[in-house]
Amino acid sequence: MLKEIVKKNRSYRSFDGNHAIGRETLLDLVDCARYTPSSVNLQPFQYFISCTPETNETIFPLTAWARLLPNYDGPAEGHHPTGYIVVCTDKNIGPNTDRFRTDVGIVSQTIMLAATEKGLGGCMIGNFDKEKMAAALKLPENLVPSLVLALGKPDEEITLLDLEKGGDSKYFRKDGRHFVPKRKLEDIILGD
Numbered sequence: 001m002l003k004e005i006v007k008k009n010r011s012y013r014s015f016d017g018n019h020a021i022g023r024e025t026l027l028d029l030v031d032c033a034r035y036t037p038s039s040v041n042l043q044p045f046q047y048f049i050s051c052t053p054e055t056n057e058t059i060f061p062l063t064a065w066a067r068l069l070p071n072y073d074g075p076a077e078g079h080h081p082t083g084y085i086v087v088c089t090d091k092n093i094g095p096n097t098d099r100f101r102t103d104v105g106i107v108s109q110t111i112m113l114a115a116t117e118k119g120l121g122g123c124m125i126g127n128f129d130k131e132k133m134a135a136a137l138k139l140p141e142n143l144v145p146s147l148v149l150a151l152g153k154p155d156e157e158i159t160l161l162d163l164e165k166g167g168d169s170k171y172f173r174k175d176g177r178h179f180v181p182k183r184k185l186e187d188i189i190l191g192d
């Protein structure tokens with residue numbers, strides 16, 4: 001079952017703009033992240049949640065989508081994410097926030113999997129200007145926005161493909177559908 005959720009949990013970039021996500025839903029997603037492992041158990045994160053159209057539209061213009069696709073602008077009007085969780089790293093807990101990059105991944109993937117289980121989907125967005133995002137969200141000085149988790153009810157289809165050894169791993173769009181090549185099991189296993 002977990003494997004099915006992992007496979008369903010793709011990076012979606014088009015959403016039903018009319019499907020609101022409630023604050024309680026976002027709180028429950030963060031509650032899942034709260035139980036994840038954490039290096040030295042420092043738990044250096046706070047989470048900015050957004051589910052109102054106003055705050056969502058403050059965040060959206062600061063996010064960049066699918067940089068591998070030059071002719072694609074990301075979610076079209078009416079298909080924007082309807083919620084966000086911005087994972088913020090607390091410099092008061094560790095001044096070198098790079099140290100927590102693995103932890104960012106762990107909490108973020110946990111949130112995305114929990115969202116998938118709820119019938120939602122989304123995309124991790126690392127391509128944004130941290131200073132502009134911190135200013136737009138009026139974050140206190142000690143918090144650095146590390147990763148944006150854009151969420152919504154996906155309304156696009158994504159197909160996973162087997163990537164031939166040495167082949168091109170670039171994702172692509174064809175006839176409005178999105179394809180994502182993944183390396184084969186036999187090509188990534190080492191040892192016995």
Ligand SMILES: Cc1cc2nc3c(=O)[nH]c(=O)nc-3n(C[C@H](O)[C@H](O)[C@H](O)COP(=O)(O)O)c2cc1C
Nearest residue numbers: 009010011064065066067123124125126127171180
């Ligand atoms: C740390 C991280 C940052 C990412 N940043 C972006 C981003 O800024 N914009 C975007 O459109 N996708 C972003 N993605 C999504 C990747 O492009 C996506 O994971 C990849 O194309 C594979 O597709 P899949 O998630 O469906 O397997 C990011 C993914 C990760 C893990």
